[in-house]
Amino acid sequence: MADIFKDIPVSLEEILKAEKVIYQHLIPTQLCYYQNLSDLTGCQIYIKHENHQPGGSFKIRGGVNIMHHLSRENISGVITFSTGNHGISIATSAKLYGIPATIVVPKNNNPEKNDLIKNTGATLIEAGNNFEEAAKAGVEIQEKRNLHYIHAANEPHLINGVGTEFLEVLRDLPNIDAVILPIGGGSELAAAVTVFKMIKPQVEIYAVQAAASQAACQSWKAGKIIKAPNATFAGGFATGEAFELPFSIYRDKVDDFILLSEDELREGIRLSLQFTHNLAEAAGASTIQAALKLKNRLKGKNVVLQMSGANETLEIIRTALG
Numbered sequence: 001m002a003d004i005f006k007d008i009p010v011s012l013e014e015i016l017k018a019e020k021v022i023y024q025h026l027i028p029t030q031l032c033y034y035q036n037l038s039d040l041t042g043c044q045i046y047i048k049h050e051n052h053q054p055g056g057s058f059k060i061r062g063g064v065n066i067m068h069h070l071s072r073e074n075i076s077g078v079i080t081f082s083t084g085n086h087g088i089s090i091a092t093s094a095k096l097y098g099i100p101a102t103i104v105v106p107k108n109n110n111p112e113k114n115d116l117i118k119n120t121g122a123t124l125i126e127a128g129n130n131f132e133e134a135a136k137a138g139v140e141i142q143e144k145r146n147l148h149y150i151h152a153a154n155e156p157h158l159i160n161g162v163g164t165e166f167l168e169v170l171r172d173l174p175n176i177d178a179v180i181l182p183i184g185g186g187s188e189l190a191a192a193v194t195v196f197k198m199i200k201p202q203v204e205i206y207a208v209q210a211a212a213s214q215a216a217c218q219s220w221k222a223g224k225i226i227k228a229p230n231a232t233f234a235g236g237f238a239t240g241e242a243f244e245l246p247f248s249i250y251r252d253k254v255d256d257f258i259l260l261s262e263d264e265l266r267e268g269i270r271l272s273l274q275f276t277h278n279l280a281e282a283a284g285a286s287t288i289q290a291a292l293k294l295k296n297r298l299k300g301k302n303v304v305l306q307m308s309g310a311n312e313t314l315e316i317i318r319t320a321l322g
Contacts, residue, residue: 065161084113186246236283
């Protein structure tokens with residue numbers, strides 16, 4: 001049953017349908033203007049606070065949308081793999097619809113994210129040493145237990161659900177000039193491309209990734225999916241390969257990629273606390289650092305930074321502040 005939604009398109013029409021689904025459970029997140037960051041970067045900075053979502057990240061939008069559709073199918077439960085936020089989203093959304101969920105995470109995964117998954121009542125399984133090994137284990141478990149397998153990014157209902165955040169951005173800031181987004185699996189970047197290129201194609205779209213895990217960036221440069229080392233501490237970036245469906249959508253529609261070092265990612269956490277008084281995980285805070293790197297290109301423009309998630313370990317937060 002893994003491909004029951006294979007014929008569902010990622011489209012503006014489907015994203016508009018997804019709004020009716022997710023607003024049964026979620027409310028629009030704030031888009032806040034920050035004068036201090038605007039002074040620092042030389043452009044008008046707005047932050048989309050997806051870190052305020054239930055579960056602490058934007059991914060809940062996709063989780064609610066896909067679980068709504070799965071609730072109409074004859075399934076015994078769902079299984080997925082994750083380094084945290086996707087798993088939290090699926091576990092939380094499955095609980096809303098009364099669907100049993102199993103989440104496979106790598107060993108030594110973020111313990112705070114693991115607790116959020118377990119708190120929903122979902123089954124948490126630790127397997128493999130990284131994202132890719134956890135994914136392989138998830139497939140093997142799915143086959144044994146006859147569960148519906150939800151990929152972390154190659155799911156049209158996930159991407160369509162995430163796309164609702166960019167409809168909110170356009171309603172709140174119709175004169176937006178540019179958006180900066182972190183990319184792990186790529187569902188959010190694909191959703192942004194789908195919305196902006198259909199409604200306001202002149203919006204510049206920038207992607208941020210960890211230099212230690214830059215598979216998506218290298219794939220974008222090569223024009224095809226390639227694998228790359230996956231060594232970042234930042235769970236939101238920790239993928240070693242671009243994913244087929246989102247890559248096929250954003251491949252030719254991103255203005256540029258910005259790569260950040262591990263030290264720059266830690267500094268982003270500190271900047272988030274200093275300038276916005278928000279706790280953001282490394283991927284969620286990365287867009288502030290990216291805006292600083294792009295300040296010459298963004299001068300005078302209305303720029304939206306997506307703060308994708310808030311789920312960071314105390315250890316990493318202490319290091320970032322220390």
